Amino acid sequence: MNKSEHDFKWINKPIILRRDNICDYAFDELKDKRRYVSFRDIFTDLQINYYSLVSFEEFEFLIQADKRLKFRIEDEIKVKVKTKKELEKL
Numbered sequence: 001m002n003k004s005e006h007d008f009k010w011i012n013k014p015i016i017l018r019r020d021n022i023c024d025y026a027f028d029e030l031k032d033k034r035r036y037v038s039f040r041d042i043f044t045d046l047q048i049n050y051y052s053l054v055s056f057e058e059f060e061f062l063i064q065a066d067k068r069l070k071f072r073i074e075d076e077i078k079v080k081v082k083t084k085k086e087l088e089k090l
Helices: 022-030 039-049 056-065 084-089
Strands: 069-073 077-081
Touching: 022 039, 022 056, 022 069, 022 077, 039 056, 039 077, 056 077
Parallel strands: none
Antiparallel strands: 069 077
16 A cells, blocks of 8 residues: 555554564563464464564564574474573573
């Protein structure tokens, strides 16, 4: 549509997820979960709760670069937050 969030008359302006802050929101979504979650599930949760300007492919790339998260590859790549002890080792 070639419009920015400023071109709309929001009743309640949503939180906009961009490349620079989407990993922080993903981390917050994951920090209370104990099991691994697929990229698609995290991305869908973020799209439901926020306004995302990032494509799924971009999201996948950004998440994989985030050192606070750990991954397990099964049928699809799944992710969860690293513990504080694991983060201290980095």
